[in-house]
Amino acid sequence: MKTKIAVAQGDGIGPEIMDAVLKIFNANDVQLEYEFVEMGKSLFDAGHSTGMTAAAKEAIEKYGILFKGPMETPKGKGVKSINVTARKVWNTYANQRDFRSLNGVNTVFSKAGIPINITIIRENIEDTYGGIEHLLTYDVAVGRRIITRPGSAQVIRYAFEMAQRKGLKKLACAHKANIMKLTDGMFLEVFQEIAKEYPDIEASDIIVDDLCMKLVSKPEMFEAIVLTNLQGDIVSDLCAGLVGGLGFAPSANIGDNISIFEAVHGTAPDIAGKGIANPTALLLSGIGMLRFLGFSSKAAQIENALLYTLEQGVHTGDFGDKSIPASNTMQFADAIIANLGKVPAKGAIEATADVEMKSHVAHLSKNKLTITKGIEEEMVGVDIFVETGDMQPNELAAIAKKQLTYNDNFDLVMISNRGTQVWPTGSIYTELVNEYRVRFEKKEGKTVTQRELLHIAADFSQDAKVCSVEFLMNFGGKRGYTLAQGQ
Numbered sequence: 097m098k099t100k101i102a103v104a105q106g107d108g109i110g111p112e113i114m115d116a117v118l119k120i121f122n123a124n125d126v127q128l129e130y131e132f133v134e135m136g137k138s139l140f141d142a143g144h145s146t147g148m149t150a151a152a153k154e155a156i157e158k159y160g161i162l163f164k165g166p167m168e169t170p171k172g173k174g175v176k177s178i179n180v181t182a183r184k185v186w187n188t189y190a191n192q193r194d195f196r197s198l199n200g201v202n203t204v205f206s207k208a209g210i211p212i213n214i215t216i217i218r219e220n221i222e223d224t225y226g227g228i229e230h231l232l233t234y235d236v237a238v239g240r241r242i243i244t245r246p247g248s249a250q251v252i253r254y255a256f257e258m259a260q261r262k263g264l265k266k267l268a269c270a271h272k273a274n275i276m277k278l279t280d281g282m283f284l285e286v287f288q289e290i291a292k293e294y295p296d297i298e299a300s301d302i303i304v305d306d307l308c309m310k311l312v313s314k315p316e317m318f319e320a321i322v323l324t325n326l327q328g329d330i331v332s333d334l335c336a337g338l339v340g341g342l343g344f345a346p347s348a349n350i351g352d353n354i355s356i357f358e359a360v361h362g363t364a365p366d367i368a369g370k371g372i373a374n375p376t377a378l379l380l381s382g383i384g385m386l387r388f389l390g391f392s393s394k395a396a397q398i399e400n401a402l403l404y405t406l407e408q409g410v411h412t413g414d415f416g417d418k419s420i421p422a423s424n425t426m427q428f429a430d431a432i433i434a435n436l437g438k439v440p441a442k443g444a445i446e447a448t449a450d451v452e453m454k455s456h457v458a459h460l461s462k463n464k465l466t467i468t469k470g471i472e473e474e475m476v477g478v479d480i481f482v483e484t485g486d487m488q489p490n491e492l493a494a495i496a497k498k499q500l501t502y503n504d505n506f507d508l509v510m511i512s513n514r515g516t517q518v519w520p521t522g523s524i525y526t527e528l529v530n531e532y533r534v535r536f537e538k539k540e541g542k543t544v545t546q547r548e549l550l551h552i553a554a555d556f557s558q559d560a561k562v563c564s565v566e567f568l569m570n571f572g573g574k575r576g577y578t579l580a581q582g583q
């Protein structure tokens with residue numbers, strides 16, 4: 097019986113490259129049945145604010161797999177990118193991108209004889225992509241970076257499972273926990289915890305800036321890397337550059353129920369309709385989808401035919417040896433079809449045994465968001481963010497201390513500006529903006545309530561413009577907030 101999937105051809109070059117890829121799949125007798133669904137620009141234009149029809153949504157939710165071409169988000173119409181919405185709505189929490197050197201695609205590394213084979217797993221929902229940003233004053237913008245323990249666990253567990261399934265020996269967690277101690281610190285802590293369940297995989301961690309340096313100098317050090325969303329976004333494009341650019345970058349958005357396979361590049365409006373686009377990235381995404389669905393040997397046959405074809409120097413206009421005439425999209429696909437069954441001299445893919453999709457689904461369905469319960473909490477204080485005009489730190493401290501006359505359970509412990517402590521001690525050389533953070537903490541042995549803390553903020557607002565309030569909490573006896581620079 098064929099496996100049913102939803103296919104959205106996309107906009108611009110989408111239909112051209114999708115036709116080419118499905119032609120290759122059909123020629124290799126891939127046991128898939130496609131339900132074509134309507135998504136993308138024409139749907140936005142027709143007034144569907146989600147960019148898809150109800151029938152498309154239903155089919156995707158029923159089959160759990162969407163194979164999609166690139167889609168255009170109309171600019172200036174106030175609609176959200178369908179690509180981002182789809183990832184969030186269907187909780188595809190892991191973005192997997194497999195980057196490997198391709199024969200015939202020249203890069204500095206291929207010329208130096210250094211093969212690249214790196215998988216990046218990027219958390220796909222959280223981090224700054226929540227888009228929760230505020231102007232606290234006209235001059236001061238803040239964004240919330242949301243990292244959660246259950247969300248981190250989901251993507252990290254997926255990364256270990258993926259590494260195990262692919263037979264990888266190493267998985268690295270890249271982060272900036274030295275600076276972002278609570279957010280990236282949490283991601284790293286969860287990684288180290290889950291790593292204990294996978295003793296066969298060598299788990300290590302690396303600071304993300306060091307990772308970038310090493311990726312461009314010694315990329316062969318890495319097999320797979322798991323990262324938070326924004327850092328993962330940047331690092332995965334860096335890796336695309338290592339193997340020849342976005343035209344060769346496949347992408348899978350994996351969730352428990354729905355997974356989306358697509359190329360990383362966009363709709364290429366400049367060449368749309370000309371039939372000359374390069375279908376390689378979408379084909380590689382499709383090959384990843386076949387593996388995900390368990391059609392491992394079909395995936396290997398197609399990938400070998402692609403590598404063999406590239407090795408022969410066949411190329412579309414956007415890459416390759418200029419002395420060999422470029423093929424158009426369909427000629428390129430036909431060349432791959434003619435080479436099905438052939439194996440490249442370099443980098444041949446070994447087919448692993450086919451596995452039933454059920455086994456993937458079984459491990460993923462164990463990967464639900466799990467909320468931690470029963471942790472002891474203690475309310476310890478409050479950070480009040482205020483806008484002050486031209487006030488100096490000691491003037492602000494005098495006003496802040498007035499609050500203590502209403503409630504002497506607290507101490508004023510610190511004032512900071514742009515995260516750097518400026519009171520009780522600081523440097524005259526710290527330059528100031530007109531927004532400060534004022535920290536009150538409860539005195540030793542006292543207990544405080546949220547109500548009392550909100551009262552401080554309310555009273556404070558009579559003397560200074562309160563922009564934001566953040567509670568200070570301890571969890572399980574550990575501080576749940578960071579100290580200011582210099583505190």
Ligand code: NAI
Pocket residue numbers: 109113165166167168169179342343358359360361362363364365366367372373374375376377414
């Ligand atoms: P783009 O990736 O479409 O194009 C950038 C350049 O790369 C262009 O010169 C294009 O001709 C070339 N290019 C891209 N894919 C190619 C291929 N397969 N073969 C040959 N050349 C290729 O990026 P751009 O111009 O920033 O975005 C165009 C549209 O695509 C926008 O509406 C954007 O929102 C959308 N987009 C959609 C994505 C998705 O559906 N996942 C991802 C990125 C952009």
